[in-house]
Amino acid sequence: MQQLQNSSSSNQTESPVTAIQSWLVSQLSDVLSIDSSTIDVKQPLTRYGLDSIDAxxxxxxxxxxxxxxxxxxLLWDYPTIEKASTYLVQEFDVSV
Structure with missing residues (x-):
């Protein structure tokens, strides 16, 4: 079982899906220079301007x-942060 390195140690009960979602939101925010609070994990990543190279x-x-x-x-097959993170946890059995 893969162990995730949770960068925010303040929430030790964070689920693996939530941990991956948080990581992806943070990375997407950095890559696209957008405010992480504007990123909805249920919206397609292309909505934020993610192109194939960045993906x-x-x-x-x-x-x-x-x-x-x-x-x-991965991010084209599972085009939202929610779908990608759920897939990763189910397919690869990652845990926090």
């Missing part, structure tokens, strides 16, 4: 963070 880079960073090999098309 592949984001997946690569996610691979490094989770120490997993992921499909480069």
């Amino acid at each position: 592949v880079t984001l997946v690569g960073d996610l691979e490094d963070w989770l120490d997993l090999e992921l499909p480069s098309t």
Whole structure:
């Protein structure tokens, strides 16, 4: 079972899905220079201007963070943060 490194130690009961969502929101905010509070995990990532190059880079960073090999098309196959994070937890059995 993969263990996530939770960067916010203040919430030790954060679920794996929530931890991945938080990480993706933070990364998307940095990559696209947008306020993280404006990111809705249920909205398609393309709504925020995520292009294919940024998506592949984001997946690569996610691979490094989770120490997993992921499909480069992850964010196109699962186009919302909610869908991608749920898929990762179910498919790869990650936990916090």
